[in-house]
Amino acid sequence: MITIKNSEFMTSAVKKDQYPEGGYPEVAFVGRSNVGKSTIINSLTNRKKLAKVSNTPGRTRLVNFFLIDNTCSLVDLPGYGYAKISKSEKLAWGKIIEEYLMNRPDLKKVVLLVDARHKPTEDDVLMIKYLRHYSIEVIVVATKLDKLKRNDIRKSENIIRETLGLSEEKVLFYSALTKENLQKVIDEIFSGILPETV
Incomplete structure (x- = not known):
């Protein structure tokens, strides 16, 4: 079992010369603008305001450490x-993400967040193909589990697996609201990175 005891904001960056130096192993979270990325980060770390949650999707334009x-x-x-941003902004965001993924030797895993209620988008498919191409370990976490009926979970998992081309990889379902599967998600994401507690 892995327990997160302390978490703190380090820095924000838009290009690699602004990334922090420290040599820590890194786990990156990526996903659609409205998938609840900041909410799940706050939930996993048990900090209400560690990552800023915006009411407007697409506000995070930085790489936050x-x-x-x-x-x-x-x-x-x-x-x-x-959808409500210009093509030039989309390209800029894509470059920010790509620059990070290509220039971090300390990157150990990427957590791809998808919405448990919906079929993964073309952007999600492109992202997982990109990560596979560069042999980056991916963990898929389906958010908003509390919005699913119990008998729809298996159906949702099958759709996610088929769309993203998953075979052996795990799909973890999580609710930041109820914290269902909290320990399972933390253990999977930080396995081999954070020490286990007895």
């Missing part, structure tokens, strides 16, 4: 796929 237990970094990447 958080230090976890003085042992590793949690990295919040800009959300993608928000």
